[in-house]
Amino acid sequence: xxxxxxxxxxxxxxxxxxxxxxxxxxxxxxxxxxxxxxxxxxxxxxxxxxxxxxxxxxxxxxxxxxxxxxxxxxxxxxxxxxxxxxxxxxxxxxxxxxxxxxxxxxxxxxxxxxxxxxxxxxxxxxxxxxxxxxxxxxxxxxxxxxxxxxxxxxxxxxxxxxxxxxxxxxxxxxxxxxxxxxxxxxxxxxxxxxxxxxxxxxxxxxxxxxxxxxxxxxxxxxxxxxxxxxxxxxxxxxxxxxxxxxxxxxxxxxxxxxxxxxxxxxxxxxxxxxxxxxxxxxxxxxxxxxxxxxxxxxxxxxxxxxxxxxxxxxxxxxxxxxxxxxxxxxxxxxxxxxxxxxxxxxxxxxxxxxxxxxxxxxxxxxx
Amino acid sequence: xxxxxxxxxxxxxxxxxxxxxxxxxxxxxxxxxxxxxxxxxxxxxxxxxxxxxxxxxxxxxxxxxxxxxxxxxxxxxxxxxxxxxxxxxxxxxxxxxxxxxxxxxxxxxxxxxxxxxxxxxxxxxxxxxxxxxxxxxxxxxxxxxxxxxxxxxxxxxxxxxxxxxxxxxxxxxxxxxxxxxxxxxxxxxxxxxxxxxxxxxxxxxxxxxxxxxxxxxxxxxxxxxxxxxxxxxxxxxxxxxxxxxxx
Numbered sequence: 001x002x003x004x005x006x007x008x009x010x011x012x013x014x015x016x017x018x019x020x021x022x023x024x025x026x027x028x029x030x031x032x033x034x035x036x037x038x039x040x041x042x043x044x045x046x047x048x049x050x051x052x053x054x055x056x057x058x059x060x061x062x063x064x065x066x067x068x069x070x071x072x073x074x075x076x077x078x079x080x081x082x083x084x085x086x087x088x089x090x091x092x093x094x095x096x097x098x099x100x101x102x103x104x105x106x107x108x109x110x111x112x113x114x115x116x117x118x119x120x121x122x123x124x125x126x127x128x129x130x131x132x133x134x135x136x137x138x139x140x141x142x143x144x145x146x147x148x149x150x151x152x153x154x155x156x157x158x159x160x161x162x163x164x165x166x167x168x169x170x171x172x173x174x175x176x177x178x179x180x181x182x183x184x185x186x187x188x189x190x191x192x193x194x195x196x197x198x199x200x201x202x203x204x205x206x207x208x209x210x211x212x213x214x215x216x217x218x219x220x221x222x223x224x225x226x227x228x229x230x231x232x233x234x235x236x237x238x239x240x241x242x243x244x245x246x247x248x249x250x251x252x253x254x255x256x257x258x259x260x261x262x263x264x265x266x267x268x269x270x271x272x273x274x275x276x277x278x279x280x281x282x283x284x285x286x287x288x289x290x291x292x293x294x295x296x297x298x299x300x301x302x303x304x305x306x307x308x309x310x311x312x313x314x315x316x317x318x319x320x321x322x323x324x325x326x327x328x329x330x331x332x333x334x335x336x337x338x339x340x341x342x343x344x345x346x347x348x349x350x351x352x353x354x355x356x357x358x359x360x361x362x363x364x365x366x367x
Numbered sequence: 368x369x370x371x372x373x374x375x376x377x378x379x380x381x382x383x384x385x386x387x388x389x390x391x392x393x394x395x396x397x398x399x400x401x402x403x404x405x406x407x408x409x410x411x412x413x414x415x416x417x418x419x420x421x422x423x424x425x426x427x428x429x430x431x432x433x434x435x436x437x438x439x440x441x442x443x444x445x446x447x448x449x450x451x452x453x454x455x456x457x458x459x460x461x462x463x464x465x466x467x468x469x470x471x472x473x474x475x476x477x478x479x480x481x482x483x484x485x486x487x488x489x490x491x492x493x494x495x496x497x498x499x500x501x502x503x504x505x506x507x508x509x510x511x512x513x514x515x516x517x518x519x520x521x522x523x524x525x526x527x528x529x530x531x532x533x534x535x536x537x538x539x540x541x542x543x544x545x546x547x548x549x550x551x552x553x554x555x556x557x558x559x560x561x562x563x564x565x566x567x568x569x570x571x572x573x574x575x576x577x578x579x580x581x582x583x584x585x586x587x588x589x590x591x592x593x594x595x596x597x598x599x600x601x602x603x604x605x606x607x608x609x610x611x612x613x614x
Contacts, residue, residue, distance in 0.1 A: 006471025010460065017459050201453025205517075208419045208449035208526075209472050210441065 003211055007219040011193075015223050025189070029181045029231050033238045036173045047130060049096045050077040050088050055104040063115070066141050067098070072133055089120055096120075096130050108145070174239040175327035178232060179320035182258070183265050183294050185228040188286040190269030194220055195282040198273075213362065221266045228262055239331075248334025254327065257340075260347050261323040267354035268319070274361040294320040322346045370397050371430075372524050372555040373418060378427035380413050387413040389578035390427065395524070395571075400546060400556045402566050405575030406606045411559045412452075414575070415526055418557070420444050432523040445473070448517035448525035448554075452532065456513050458502035462493065465501060465516060473520035480519075487515050490548075507538030514545055524555040531562065543568050563599035574602060577611045 016022060049067060053060045067073045077094070079085060088094040099116040107113045117134050119127040194217075197203040206216055239245040247254065268290065276282050297307065297315030307315060315321050322343045329340045337344070373395035380388040388410045395401045405411045416422040418431050420440030429436040432446040456465045463484060470480035488494045491511060501509060510530060518525050527546075531539045543565065550556050558569070566572050566586060573583040582589055582605060586598055595601045 002474055003472050006468050009471075010457065010464070010468045013464065014457070014459050200458075201451045201455050202457065204421070204451045204453075205449055205455040206472070207421055208444060208447070208451075209469075210444045210474065211472050212441075 004215050004219060007211065007215065008222050011219055011223045014193075015227070021189075025185055025227060026231065026234070028184075029177060029235050030238060032177050032180075033174065033235060033243065036177065045072065047073045047095045047133070048076050048093065049073050049098060050079055050085075050094050051075055051098050051100075052079040052082060052085060053098075053100045053104075054102045055100055057103075057105040059105040059108055059113075060100045063100075063138070063141055064098075066137050067134075070133075070137055073137070085118060089118075094120075096134065098134070174235065174243065174245050175324045175331060178235055178258075178327055179261070179324040180291070180294050181231050181235065182228050182262055182323070183268075183290050183320050185231060186224055186262050186265030187269040187272065187290050188283065189227075190221060190224050190266055191272035191276075191282040191286055192279050193224075194270065194273035195276060195279050198277055199279055217270060217362070221270075224266065224269075225262060228265075229258075232258055245331065246334075247331050249330035249336070253337055253340075254330045257323065257326045257330070257344060257347065260344070260351060261319065264319045264323075264347060264351045264354060267351065267358045271354060271358035271361065274358060290320075293318045297321055319347060319350050322350075371395065372397050372399075373401075373429075373431050373557065375418075375429040376427055378414070378417060378429050379425050380410075380417060380422065381425045386578055388417070388424075391575075391578075391580045392427075393573055393580060393583055395555060395557060397555055398550055398553050400550050400558065400568070400570045402569030402572040403557060403559045403575070404566055404572055404602060405559075406609060408611055409575040409606075409609070410578040411575055412528060415528060415557070415559065419447060419449055419526055446523045448520070448522040450513050450517040450525070450527045450530050452528045454506075454509055454513060456501050456509060456516060459500065461498050461500055462488075462504075462512065463497045465512070466519060469516045470519055475520055483519055487519065491515060507534045507541070510534055510538070511542060511545060514542065518549050518554055521552075522554060524557055525549065527556065527558040529559055529561065531560065531565065539565070563597065563602055566598040566602070572598070574605050576605055576609050581605045581608070 051064055051067075053064065064075060068075050073096075077088065079088070079097070082099075085097050085099070088097065097118040099118060101107060101114060104113060115138060117131050119130050194203075197206065203216075207213070236247070240247060269286070272282055272285050272289075276285060293315070297311070297318050326340045326343045326347070329335050329343075333339075371394045373393075375394075376392050377390045378388060378392070379386065379390050391414060403411055403415065413422065417424050417436055418429065420431075420436060420443040424437055431443045434442040434446070436443060457468070460468065466484045466487070467480055470483065475483070488497060493508070493512070496504065496508075501512070504512065514525075514527070514530060517527075531542055534542070539562070546556050546558070546568075558565075560566065569586065571583065571585050572589060573580050574589075575581070582592075582601070584592070589601050590596070590598065593601045593604050595604065
């Protein structure tokens with residue numbers, strides 16, 4: 001026990017003396033959350049719209065008022081001729097133009113009313129979101145008409161954003177950042193730290209000492225375990241109190257699945273350390289083998305639904321992908337364990353397989 | 368038998384079809400400085416790893432400090448010291464922290480560690496460097512420190528794998544004074560080296576060629592037997608027979 005204690009103490013000393021790395025590990029998640037939260041903002045604000053309204057009746061006025069009242073849109077121009085539409089887009093200071101037909105009110109009562117939304121398609125995602133929002137405004141107006149005139153509803157353009165009514169981007173990436181950081185600290189840092197002992201020659205001395213290999217491994221993992229829990233708490237505090245992301249589900253399941261995922265990542269780190277002999281290769285293997293896939297496949301940047309099915313198979317073997325899915329379900333959707341039991345089981349199986357393989361490999365390398 | 372700290376009989380290690388260590392038998396006596404010589408790839412390191420309990424022998428028997436190397440590796444590790452070819456202290460720890468760490472690993476009490484640390488730093492004349500980071504020490508100092516750390520827990524035998532690689536002759540001489548001092552205290556020293564002047568300092572020397580021990584005696588007897596002026600000549604005559612390529 002004394003051996004174990006001495007060695008763990010040494011690990012903490014080494015980590016806390018390496019100020020640069022420590023700073024990166026503790027500050028990076030903060031920067032990532034804030035950067036992704038504010039800089040890469042996919043929310044809509046102050047959408048500039050122009051209106052072409054040849055009918056100029058009460059109904060069109062009502063619709064326009066609706067847009068004016070919305071906090072997402074500001075109507076900054078009324079066009080007099082159709083030819084102006086192209087010009088406002090070319091000027092680059094308009095996001096959307098709403099085009100009404102002539103005699104809108106009359107058409108409405110004949111159930112022939114249609115409204116054209118013209119958006120700048122250079123950024124398809126943005127354009128898609130704009131029409132979605134505008135559709136929302138229009139359909140709420142239709143609901144109002146229904147009550148007033150008892151006209152049957154013709155077009156139902158309800159675009160409801162499930163779980164994220166305001167399409168807050170923070171909701172999306174906080175779980176992603178959690179998966180990314182845990183992979184980084186647990187897998188990358190652990191593998192580098194074990195390989196460093198090999199590269200420096202201290203591993204041989206340790207193996208020739210009464211320290212048991214399992215003690216060496218556990219004391220290597222302990223500090224990174226503590227560090228990753230700390231970072232996790234920092235991310236969650238930031239998410240809840242700064243970004244306003246809720247934790248709707250159970251904190252217990254969130255903690256449990258995080259610990260399970262940390263075990264997976266630590267075993268991955270151990271596995272990598274048994275495969276390579278140089279710190280640089282450990283960095284490369286964990287960087288390219290783990291970080292890149294986590295970034296690409298975890299749904300942090302691209303939605304998993306948009307990834308081609310062949311690549312989706314690959315994403316299925318990335319442990320972080322399942323962890324992120326669980327965190328999303330717990331934090332954002334707030335659902336119970338029965339809804340993410342499949343993901344949880346996959347993580348448990350991955351943990352068991354990785355621990356077995358890594359441990360076997362580690363022992364083989366000793367003899 | 369009582370007096371033997373290391374005893375091997377027909378000790379062999381194969382990696383697949385390659386026989387790295389080929390039926391070696393020798394004894395090392397208590398308090399002896401035993402030089403373990405051989406060209407690169409002759410099988411020295413493999414033999415030493417078996418004696419330290421790091422590697423299982425394919426066949427043959429061996430005892431170190433009274434324990435069987437095939438079955439009692441964990442016991443052996445408690446009673447030996449080991450200094451590897453690569454420099455083996457932690458550069459990002461201070462001198463005394465390294466001492467405390469290795470004392471702790473070998474199960475010494477905090478009191479013992481403190482006492483031995485003072486004794487050792489005084490003997491080495493390193494008192495002023497107690498709080499220095501190891502990375503800031505010159506190579507020769509590091510090596511002396513590493514040796515002192517490897518015998519901090521008073522092992523029965525200490526294994527030194529090319530301990531003086533890359534240091535100047537003066538420091539090497541000082542290093543050997545440390546080795547003599549340890550042997551005087553009853554610590555058996557098992558040392559591999561490429562420097563033939565160092566071979567002259569040993570009580571007895573074995574020379575390995577292609578995994579076998581080709582010669583084993585005192586430096587003087589070996590020189591007489593091979594009609595050589597220096598150990599270097601002895602080594603050259605034997606090593607030239609090697610078939611195996613150095614790795």
